[in-house]
Amino acid sequence: MHAPYETAGMADAHITVTCRLFARYAETVGLEECELELPVGATVREAVASLRRVVPNGSSIPEQPLVALNKQQVLPDHVLLDGDQLGLLPPLAGG
Amino acid sequence: MHAPYETAGMADAHITVTCRLFARYAETVGLEECELELPVGATVREAVASLRRVVPNGSSIPEQPLVALNKQQVLPDHVLLDGDQLGLLPPLAGG
Amino acid sequence: MKSLVRDPIDVSKLAEAVSSNHLGASTTFVGSVRRGPEDGPVQAIEYTAYEEMAEAELARIVSEATERWPEVELAVQHRLGLVSVGEASVAVVAGAPHRAQAFEACRYVIEELKKRVPIWKKEVLDGGVERWREDGADAEGKR
Amino acid sequence: MKSLVRDPIDVSKLAEAVSSNHLGASTTFVGSVRRGPEDGPVQAIEYTAYEEMAEAELARIVSEATERWPEVELAVQHRLGLVSVGEASVAVVAGAPHRAQAFEACRYVIEELKKRVPIWKKEVLDGGVERWREDGADAEGKR
Numbered sequence: 001m002h003a004p005y006e007t008a009g010m011a012d013a014h015i016t017v018t019c020r021l022f023a024r025y026a027e028t029v030g031l032e033e034c035e036l037e038l039p040v041g042a043t044v045r046e047a048v049a050s051l052r053r054v055v056p057n058g059s060s061i062p063e064q065p066l067v068a069l070n071k072q073q074v075l076p077d078h079v080l081l082d083g084d085q086l087g088l089l090p091p092l093a094g095g
Numbered sequence: 096m097h098a099p100y101e102t103a104g105m106a107d108a109h110i111t112v113t114c115r116l117f118a119r120y121a122e123t124v125g126l127e128e129c130e131l132e133l134p135v136g137a138t139v140r141e142a143v144a145s146l147r148r149v150v151p152n153g154s155s156i157p158e159q160p161l162v163a164l165n166k167q168q169v170l171p172d173h174v175l176l177d178g179d180q181l182g183l184l185p186p187l188a189g190g
Numbered sequence: 191m192k193s194l195v196r197d198p199i200d201v202s203k204l205a206e207a208v209s210s211n212h213l214g215a216s217t218t219f220v221g222s223v224r225r226g227p228e229d230g231p232v233q234a235i236e237y238t239a240y241e242e243m244a245e246a247e248l249a250r251i252v253s254e255a256t257e258r259w260p261e262v263e264l265a266v267q268h269r270l271g272l273v274s275v276g277e278a279s280v281a282v283v284a285g286a287p288h289r290a291q292a293f294e295a296c297r298y299v300i301e302e303l304k305k306r307v308p309i310w311k312k313e314v315l316d317g318g319v320e321r322w323r324e325d326g327a328d329a330e331g332k333r
Numbered sequence: 334m335k336s337l338v339r340d341p342i343d344v345s346k347l348a349e350a351v352s353s354n355h356l357g358a359s360t361t362f363v364g365s366v367r368r369g370p371e372d373g374p375v376q377a378i379e380y381t382a383y384e385e386m387a388e389a390e391l392a393r394i395v396s397e398a399t400e401r402w403p404e405v406e407l408a409v410q411h412r413l414g415l416v417s418v419g420e421a422s423v424a425v426v427a428g429a430p431h432r433a434q435a436f437e438a439c440r441y442v443i444e445e446l447k448k449r450v451p452i453w454k455k456e457v458l459d460g461g462v463e464r465w466r467e468d469g470a471d472a473e474g475k476r
Contacts (some may be wrong), residue, residue, distance in 0.1 A: 020383070022381070022383050022451065022453065023381055023453035023455075023465065024453070024465045024467070027465075068383065068386055068451065071383075071385055071386040071389045071390070072386075072389075072390075073449065087383050087386060087451070089383065089451050090453055090465070090467060091467035092447070092448070092449070092450065092451060092452065092453070092467075093452065093453050093454045093466055093467050094380075094382075094387075094411060094423065094446055094447055094450045094451075094452030094453075094454075095289075095364050095411075095422065095423050095443065095446060095447045095452075115240070117238070117239075117240050117308065117310065118238055118310035118312075118322065119310070119322045119324070122322075163240065163243055163308065166240075166242060166243040166246045166247070167243075167246075167247075168306065182240050182243060182308070184240065184308050185310055185322070185324060186324035187304070187305070187306070187307065187308060187309065187310070187324075188309065188310050188311045188323055188324050189237075189239075189244075189268060189280065189303055189304060189307045189308075189309030189310075189311075190221050190268075190279065190280050190300065190303060190304045190309075190432075201345070201348075202344070202345055205344075205363075209365070209419070211367060211368045211418050211419050212367055212368060213365075213367060214364060214365055214366070214367035215362070215363070215364055215365075216362070216363045216365070217360065217361070217362050217363075217439075218360070218361040218362075218363070219358070219359070219360050219361075219432065219435070219436070220348075220358070220359045220360075220361070221357060221358055221432065222352070222356075222357055222358075222359070223357070224354060224355055224356060224357035224430065225354045225355060275354050276352070276354050287367065289362065289364065289443060292362070293362070293436065293439075293440055296360075296436075297436055300432060
C-alpha cells in the first residue's frame, strides 16, 4: 500500500479513494492497490485520469477501462465519495 | 401372432401388412401384433379403420392415431405396400 | 453406445463419452421422475418403447443435430423399465467448442426426442395403482 | 456453497446440491480448458479474480435468475488458480420442474457470468510462456 498520491492541489477540499488493480493492469503498473486524493466532486473518469498520471507506467491503462465502485460496475460520470473503493478491471475473461 | 384378418373381400388383389400395437393400445385391445389383409392401394387410414373393425375392442383405438410405417411416422393418406410394418403409437411420452 | 438402457443412467460416464480436449463447453440435460404435487403420489414410472423405432429415431435426431452443428458431439440415453422417483429417465450431453452450440444442440435433441421418439410411461402410484400418462404429444391427447 | 473454488469442481456433487424429488429437469453447463487448434499449445490456464466482487456479482446473478424463474434452483462454481487442459473451469446447474426453465436459467447464469463477473485468465503455453487472454467482454478488447 502506497501513501496517497496527492493530486488535488488543495488539501482542504479533497476526498481519498482506494483504487485496486487486477490481472494485467496490476502487472503492467506493478501495483495492486493505491490511494488517490481527488477534488470533492471528482468522477470515476477523473480518478482514472489521475491514476494514469501518477502511477508508474500509468499510461498502459486505457483511458476508459471497466471500473467497479464498491464491487459493482459503474459508469465514468459517476461522482465519487470519500472512502470509495474503485477496482480497475481488465476485459473480463471468466468462464 | 394371429392369422391374417381377411378384410379385402377379393383374395386375388390384396396386400398383407403387419400391425404392431404399443402401450395403452396393446393393453386395451389385448394384442401386440396382428396381420391385416387389405386391398391393393389401401392407405394407412384404411388399415387403421380395418384394424378397428376386426380386433377385439378395436373402437378403443382412435380413428387417427399416430402411425409409424417401417419405423418412421407417416401420414394417413400414405399408400401401403405388401409386407409393410405399421406401428400404432399412443401419444408419445418419452423424456 | 446404446441409447435405450435398462440400468440406471450414469450421467458422468455419458458426459465423459463426449468430452475431449478440444471441446471447451458441454451442456447436459437430465430428466428425472418427479413427485410433484400436481403429479399425485407417484412412486415410479415404467417406461416402454417401440424399441427398434426409438433407436432409429434417436439416431436420426442426433444425425440432424450433427448436420446443423457440425462441431458438436452428442450422447443420449433413455431408460426403459421401472424408474423410481428421483432417478434419471433421460440424459442428453452436447459437447462443443463454444457454449451456444452446446446449449442449442442439447435442447434440440431433448425437444425432438419428446416429439418423435416412441416411448410411453405408466405411472405407478402409492398403493400399486397404475395409470398411463400421456403428455399430449399427439393431437388426440389434447381432446 | 462457495462459488469460487481452488480445488477441482465436482460437477456431480454440484448437481446433487440442486436435485430434489420435485425437480424433474436439470440442465448443467460445464466450461473447461481446451486445447483447440486456434488456441495454440495451451497447457493450462491460471484464473484470478477480484474475489469479493466476483462472489457478490455471482450472488446477484443467481438472485436475478431466481426472481425471473422462481421455481428454479441454481448452483454455480468457478475455479481459481491453475486449471489444466481438460479440467472444468466453471459449472452451472439449474434444476426445475420443467425443462424450458432449466435451460433458460442455466444459460442466463453463464452468459451473465461471462459479461459481469471479474475473473481473468492467463494462458500457460508449452514451454512455460504465459500470456493474458482477454475475450473482449469490454469494448477495449475489441479495438
